[in-house]
Amino acid sequence: MSGLPASLEKSLNRFYEYIRSERELSLHTQHNYKRQLTTMTEQLVVLGVTEWQQVDAGWVRQLASKGMRDGLKASSLSMRLSALRSFFDYLVQIKVLAANPAKGVSAPRKARPLPKNLDVDEMDQLLNVDEDDPLAIRDRALMELMYGAGLRLAEIVGVNVRDISLSKGDLRVIGKGDKERVVPFAGLAREWVAKWLKVRGQLAGEGEPALFVSKLGTRISTRNVQKRMAEWGQKQSVSSHISPHKLRHSFATHMLESSGDLRAVQELLGHANLSTTQIYTHLDFQHLAKVYDESHPRAKRGNK
Template identity: 85%
Template sequence: MSLPSGLEKPLLRFYEYLRSERELSLHTQQNYKRQLTTMAEQLVNLGVDNWQAVDAGWVRQLASKGMRDGLKASSLAMRLSALRSFLDFLVGQGELKANPAKGVSAPRKARPLPKNLDVDEMDQLLSVDENDPLSVRDRAIMELMYGAGLRLSELVSLNVKDVSLSRGDLRVIGKGDKERIVPFAGLAREWVGHWLRVRDQLAAPGEPGLFVSKLGQRISNRNVQKRMAEWGQKQAVSSHINPHKLRHSFATHMLESSGDLRAVQELLGHANLSTTQIYTHLDFQHLAQVYDEAHPRAKRQKR
């Protein structure tokens, strides 16, 4: 499509600016040209023939058109970013008083939900019957992550003094250095006890970390991730195993059994309930049912 001069000439000046002054790569220049040409053609179809006529309403129409055309959120964000850069250029050239695309943003990228393991898969993963110190450590790590819903960083930063086997609780430092006390029981408590009995075979003198590597120092995040993936393969679990998946499985199974969203929020250390709601992919029907059954003014009045 041939563009009206009021749309095309400013674009050509911008492309020259990208080439000679910004010295962007050819690939980046082509991306800008592709995105801006598409939007210019859409403006022509909407009856707009110069950039001075473009206001925030027109920009929103371009964004809506991109959504209707099936653009992903990331692709639409890239398109609007190219438009903002071009209109900033026109503002700098004195051809526009303000950039009408400044206040228009792409919809947020959908947050992918983590996958959880079902109870049978968890049993399969945790059926570690080897009794060498590293295997005992690894099972204790996995039992604790699934049994207490810890973040990887929280697990790695645990010290021996943070664990009370007699009370069955952990002192955990979460995001924002917020401290919380987390209960753990059953097999998690049992296997942490097994690990503490053999820990001195690996730990260097004076090492405070609860879980240590074979070098005797506090275990690293990467080491935990690597060992979990290896155990997933060794135990023939169908999906890839990582620490976040165990935390998510804890949250999902706790919520399915209890229906207590607020308690799960506290256990996970989430500042906002909405985070827990997304994290546990709780469906609205279940939320509505809990609300209807629990809220005193939501219950139907008897007649």
């Protein structure tokens, strides 16, 4: 590692020997650590660092910023900072540093890819289940309710018969963090839940509280729901893979496109923060532009 100040190079070499002989990391990991640390050390030298004791959180943030400017992906930057944290942990261990300056610096969070929602026609195609078999009735009721109320997979599996009121058209669910909320459902969701309740006794074991049960008579499992939905997607010739999350995402998208009421959709989904709803529900730009053109008073002045 020529060209580096001896004071920096000496500690790096001691660290490489440590991860080789004491931690016995794989050759791949050792090479990766060396590559990442070489890059960052060279950057610090350019910035004027000659001793490891000079490096504080501000210097580490500069390295992170440079990585972002250089076009590093969030995952690659996270790996780079992880190598630096490990190195500084070692310097603390051998008393070269009093504290790890990289401890509180993290890479930007990786953007979560949004699942593609189903459009309304695809939802109609999926839910066009008219079989008399109790399992088919159960599956349609479950999918109608998940799409009709925007429920999470764990929420719909956890619903008990006593949680649902057909007369009021609402149900009580326990969401993330054991937070309880009451959500409305109507139309086809209400109609098919009523149909399911009429035949549920053919499958449910005595005393079983769960609204949706398997053919074994006990509460349906999340895995079973995922499997059945994927099978219905294929049976109904829907082009994309069907999952419980995709139904919830479709509910959110369709509700937001129709109402434009982000706060109401946040409440219905049970999101603690509005920012989660903004990420989770997306509107295409054309729809937003159309709403703007039709609604904003300054956008309609052209035609007189």
